Amino acid sequence: MAGQDRQEGVVHPEMKVAEVLKRWPQLLQVFLEASPAFQRLKNPLLRRTMPRLVTVAQAARIGGLTPEELVARLNRALGVEARPHVPQAEESLVGTPPPPWLSAPVGFYLDVRPVLEAGGEPFPHIMAAAKEVEPGKRLILEVLFEPVPLYRVLAKQGFLAWCERVGEGHYRAHFYRQEAGSGPRGEKRPVAALTEADWEEPQAEVFIEGNLEPPLPMMRVLEALAALKPGEKLLVHHVRRPIHLLARLEEEGHAYALKDLGPGQVKLLIRKGG
Numbered sequence: 001m002a003g004q005d006r007q008e009g010v011v012h013p014e015m016k017v018a019e020v021l022k023r024w025p026q027l028l029q030v031f032l033e034a035s036p037a038f039q040r041l042k043n044p045l046l047r048r049t050m051p052r053l054v055t056v057a058q059a060a061r062i063g064g065l066t067p068e069e070l071v072a073r074l075n076r077a078l079g080v081e082a083r084p085h086v087p088q089a090e091e092s093l094v095g096t097p098p099p100p101w102l103s104a105p106v107g108f109y110l111d112v113r114p115v116l117e118a119g120g121e122p123f124p125h126i127m128a129a130a131k132e133v134e135p136g137k138r139l140i141l142e143v144l145f146e147p148v149p150l151y152r153v154l155a156k157q158g159f160l161a162w163c164e165r166v167g168e169g170h171y172r173a174h175f176y177r178q179e180a181g182s183g184p185r186g187e188k189r190p191v192a193a194l195t196e197a198d199w200e201e202p203q204a205e206v207f208i209e210g211n212l213e214p215p216l217p218m219m220r221v222l223e224a225l226a227a228l229k230p231g232e233k234l235l236v237h238h239v240r241r242p243i244h245l246l247a248r249l250e251e252e253g254h255a256y257a258l259k260d261l262g263p264g265q266v267k268l269l270i271r272k273g274g
Contacts, residue, residue: 011074013057013067017041020056020074030077034070035063040213054219061092061146064169093163094146094171101160101176107137113170116144123244130154130175139175146171153247194257199269202235203228210239210264218245221270225254230274238266 011020011027021028021041031038038059056074057067108129112122126141133139139159141147150173151161159175166172206224208217217238222245225234236242241258245268249256253273260266 009078010080011056011071011078013055013060013071015056017054017056017059024074024078027074027077030074031059034073035065037063057092058148061148064145066095067092092146092148093151093161094165096162098164099160099162099176101138102162102174104136104138104176106140107133107177109140111142113142113144121240121243123247126150127247130157130159130177133159133175133177135177135179137177139177141173141175142166143171143173144169147173149244149248150175153251156251192255194255194269194271198233198257198271199235202233202269204232205235205237207237208239217242218248221245221268222248225270225272228272230272232272234270234272236268236270238268239264241266242268 011024017031021031028041031041054062056071060067060070063070110125110129112125115122115125122143129141130139135158139154141150146163146165154161154175158178160178161173161175163171163173204224204227206221208220212220221234221236221242228234241260246256249270255271255273257269258266259269
């Protein structure tokens with residue numbers, strides 16, 4: 001029976017890390033031993049933020065593992081076996097068959113690993129590079145982890161995606177720009193701009209500390225935004241212009257406005273779309 005595939009006592013790739021740790025606190029040690037990237041879970045504060053939005057499958061990619069490998073480790077620690085995972089939309093492309101367009105000429109090559117290692121935000125560099133790629137050519141990105149969120153963002157610009165794991169902490173993502181008219185169709189509904197009056201009395205506020213590592217700042221904002229009703233406003237006190245977050249807000253139809261108050265002081269007002 002289909003419902004039995006999600007029986008109690010089995011970890012599934014779609015489960016949130018927070019749910020797993022709440023039900024089986026002993027599995028924290030399994031995460032810690034699986035990858036150095038999970039060492040931050042030792043911090044109780046981080047366990048209350050990042051794991052709420054991150055699924056086990058997404059955590060596996062952050063840690064340089066396959067979802068199947070991490071799920072198997074967790075379930076072995078529980079003494080159970082889970083059925084093989086069937087990849088869902090917007091999940092890992094690593095390990096899938098190479099697409100025929102992989103032989104297309106390279107339109108732009110970009111290595112964002114130095115930016116990521118320095119704690120910077122590579123998104124504006126990637127978007128600028130994507131604009132330089134002509135139809136029928138590829139954008140190649142060298143990254144530290146599989147850039148799953150980029151698949152959806154660049155798909156809206158007519159790109160197909162594929163990714164390969166080159167080595168430990170090294171992934172090479174390929175994005176092929178399709179010919180004009182062959183990409184996803186559909187127009188976005190115009191979003192009304194925010195006014196100065198909108199800055200008064202937001203329904204919620206979020207404070208982003210400068211020592212938070214990506215992707216925690218964006219996750220904290222999206223988590224707060226998810227708790228609001230359409231039309232309600234969230235005021236974010238940030239330390240920089242969150243370029244990657246802004247692209248996500250535009251993609252999902254949320255209105256926003258920014259105020260630069262000086263070095264390390266940025267206010268971002270978001271009105272949730274409906």
